[in-house]
Amino acid sequence: MKIAQHILIFLMVAVSAAYFFWALYRRELRLVLQGDKENRFDRIGDRIKAVIVDVFLQRKLFFPPYSFAGALHALVFWGFCVIGVQTMNFLFEGVFGYNLVGAVLPQVNFIFDVMTVLVLLSCLWFIYNRLVNKPLRLELSADAMTILLFISLLMVTDLLLDGAIYAGALGEPFSWKHDWAFAGGAVGSVLSGLGQKANFIVFSVNKWFHLAIFLGFLIYLPFSKHGHLMFAPFNAFFQDLGPKGALKPIENLEEAETYGKHKIEEFTWKQLLDLFSCSECGRCAENCPAQITGKSLSPKFLMIDMKHHLMEVGYIGDGGGGSDEEGLKNSDGEPRKDLVADVIKPDVYWSCTTCRACQEFCPVLNEHIDKIIDIRRYKVLMEGDFPAEAQTALRNMETNSNPWGVGFSERANWAKDLDIKIMAELENPGEVEYLFFAGCAASFDDMNTKIAQSVVRLLNKAGVSFGYLGQEEQCCFETARRIGNEYLFQEMAKANIEVFNGYGVKKIITACPHCFNTWKNEYPQFGGNFEVYHHTEILEKLIKEGKLKPTEAVNETVTVHDSCYLGRHNDIYEPPRNILRSIPGVKLVEMERNRRRSMCCGAGGGRMWMEEHEGVRINNVRTSEALETGAGCVATACPYCVAMFDEGIKNFEKEESFKLLDVAQVLEKSIKSE
Numbered sequence: 001m002k003i004a005q006h007i008l009i010f011l012m013v014a015v016s017a018a019y020f021f022w023a024l025y026r027r028e029l030r031l032v033l034q035g036d037k038e039n040r041f042d043r044i045g046d047r048i049k050a051v052i053v054d055v056f057l058q059r060k061l062f063f064p065p066y067s068f069a070g071a072l073h074a075l076v077f078w079g080f081c082v083i084g085v086q087t088m089n090f091l092f093e094g095v096f097g098y099n100l101v102g103a104v105l106p107q108v109n110f111i112f113d114v115m116t117v118l119v120l121l122s123c124l125w126f127i128y129n130r131l132v133n134k135p136l137r138l139e140l141s142a143d144a145m146t147i148l149l150f151i152s153l154l155m156v157t158d159l160l161l162d163g164a165i166y167a168g169a170l171g172e173p174f175s176w177k178h179d180w181a182f183a184g185g186a187v188g189s190v191l192s193g194l195g196q197k198a199n200f201i202v203f204s205v206n207k208w209f210h211l212a213i214f215l216g217f218l219i220y221l222p223f224s225k226h227g228h229l230m231f232a233p234f235n236a237f238f239q240d241l242g243p244k245g246a247l248k249p250i251e252n253l254e255e256a257e258t259y260g261k262h263k264i265e266e267f268t269w270k271q272l273l274d275l276f277s278c279s280e281c282g283r284c285a286e287n288c289p290a291q292i293t294g295k296s297l298s299p300k301f302l303m304i305d306m307k308h309h310l311m312e313v314g315y316i317g318d319g320g321g322g323s324d325e326e327g328l329k330n331s332d333g334e335p336r337k338d339l340v341a342d343v344i345k346p347d348v349y350w351s352c353t354t355c356r357a358c359q360e361f362c363p364v365l366n367e368h369i370d371k372i373i374d375i376r377r378y379k380v381l382m383e384g385d386f387p388a389e390a391q392t393a394l395r396n397m398e399t400n401s402n403p404w405g406v407g408f409s410e411r412a413n414w415a416k417d418l419d420i421k422i423m424a425e426l427e428n429p430g431e432v433e434y435l436f437f438a439g440c441a442a443s444f445d446d447m448n449t450k451i452a453q454s455v456v457r458l459l460n461k462a463g464v465s466f467g468y469l470g471q472e473e474q475c476c477f478e479t480a481r482r483i484g485n486e487y488l489f490q491e492m493a494k495a496n497i498e499v500f501n502g503y504g505v506k507k508i509i510t511a512c513p514h515c516f517n518t519w520k521n522e523y524p525q526f527g528g529n530f531e532v533y534h535h536t537e538i539l540e541k542l543i544k545e546g547k548l549k550p551t552e553a554v555n556e557t558v559t560v561h562d563s564c565y566l567g568r569h570n571d572i573y574e575p576p577r578n579i580l581r582s583i584p585g586v587k588l589v590e591m592e593r594n595r596r597r598s599m600c601c602g603a604g605g606g607r608m609w610m611e612e613h614e615g616v617r618i619n620n621v622r623t624s625e626a627l628e629t630g631a632g633c634v635a636t637a638c639p640y641c642v643a644m645f646d647e648g649i650k651n652f653e654k655e656e657s658f659k660l661l662d663v664a665q666v667l668e669k670s671i672k673s674e
Helices: 002-033 044-056 067-096 100-104 108-133 142-166 182-194 196-223 225-237 269-277 299-313 339-343 357-361 369-382 388-400 439-444 446-461 478-483 486-502 513-526 535-544 574-581 618-627 639-651 663-670
Strands: 434-437 466-468 507-510 531-534 556-560 586-589 633-636 659-662
Touching: 002 196, 002 225, 002 269, 002 299, 044 225, 067 108, 067 142, 067 196, 108 142, 108 182, 142 182, 142 196, 142 225, 182 196, 196 225, 225 269, 269 299, 269 369, 299 339, 299 369, 339 369, 369 478, 369 486, 388 478, 388 486, 434 446, 439 446, 439 639, 446 535, 446 639, 446 659, 446 663, 478 486, 478 513, 486 513, 507 513, 507 535, 513 531, 531 535, 535 574, 535 663, 556 574, 556 663, 574 586, 574 633, 574 663, 618 639, 633 639, 633 663, 639 659, 659 663
Parallel strands: 434 466, 434 507, 507 531, 556 586, 556 633, 633 659
Antiparallel strands: none
């Protein structure tokens, strides 16, 4: 009888496992592997470390404001890993008749019981949360409830079969204390009055039910959104280990026949892996400024829609999709939808501010921005189809090397009354330590001109050695790249690098996070390797060294707005705050969304030069959050944020009662003039 039972369990496991791997490959894995090539096999040690931190330690699940729900999810993950060991031991015993875990360490049952109870309680809370609390970021789906039911039943059957054993199902009752199995022992106490025969039935029924649930869960996974359980660890391993703020370049631009991505199979295998790794938790959408303000873009549904389209198109080798431009069919033989024209609408990919909030909060390390930029590149470079306002900005950059369209002759006007060295006028340009890269906003926007002037005066007061390009300075072309004109960006990036190298520039200071990110993280792709500093980093350093001494009281309650390209893209959060803390009289108050959770002002990703046609204006929402703090001043460290807050403050008619300053301007107020 036992031999027949072992054979039956072996056959059940073998058939279920074979079907699981077949379904996983057929439905998902081969679709991923047909993607375009991409090298994600470098820095193996760092990738293993990333898996440990992001998968096994569940790092991102503990980010506020998701700490409680994240902790419960982590408990379920860890518990499932522990219970998985117990279940595998159960299957091993069923096939070979030998209990590995019990033979090695009986007291491990205590750990099993702890995790079983915690997982069961967590699942019950998740069910309650979905049915009663109904958070907006989560849909009440049959799929999610099925998975929660599977896991809960696994825990219940495990407790029942353990309890039956302790109640004497397999012989005389024995003390659970010997095995430290407190939960199984508690259930055994309840079942002890049933007698051996009844407990044997309880044991047998739950043993086979537990096995059926586990194998059913295995078979169901490839058809569920919880398939991310298999893909997410690989997604963490293959995550982008480069600078967070850098977009991927189009390689061999001059030889490329097409630019950007148009069909789903043109995306890389890693981009397609993202789609199946998505847990549909909604954290990306809940932190997306476009979604918050009623735009069409939802990072969550971008991933879901692309995944569904990929599965609809199917495997190209089966005739799905095809390579010809006419008569394309999906996997069902129906006329194929076009990814960009029919699936991802223009208001979706043009609403993105590239703020990176979606990626910052994604627990499975999905990369949303590069997919949007690839679509933009196709629309701009292949079809010439993009918003009219963006066309104007790009045309201005092409003709006058700035989005404002102001002539080269006026670029250095902001600095004419300052003590500033022009690089072309120096006998030895290498004599200066830094190049101050003013950027377009400082050169042509009145409010930002004043900020650049404050920075220059502070650098001079501290005795910093620096020069300025004057009329030779050009846009960094960050806006062109994020709008999608990669061709213009690469051409002008190389031209800028040539000028900088010609002057022997080694170190750069800039007051613009967009310029900072571009010079620091993206120009190295084309040989532009410089030490790049944001002005808040330099000013903080000068204060610590005693070269700048804020002594005059600035009696202001100040709230700090974190620029996306300074914060999430480059992890610079404290320098602006440390500068303000060093100023007498300044009282800092934080907005509810601050640091990594800071809400975008709405200007990134080229949105500075495009109108918002859906929902409410992003800058109005962020301005209202600043006003709600009760502060009398909002301090930022980004020209784009300054422009957006300026408009927002005017929209709320708060110009008289609410100040807008750069951190450098607040600092300059506290520095005694000589």
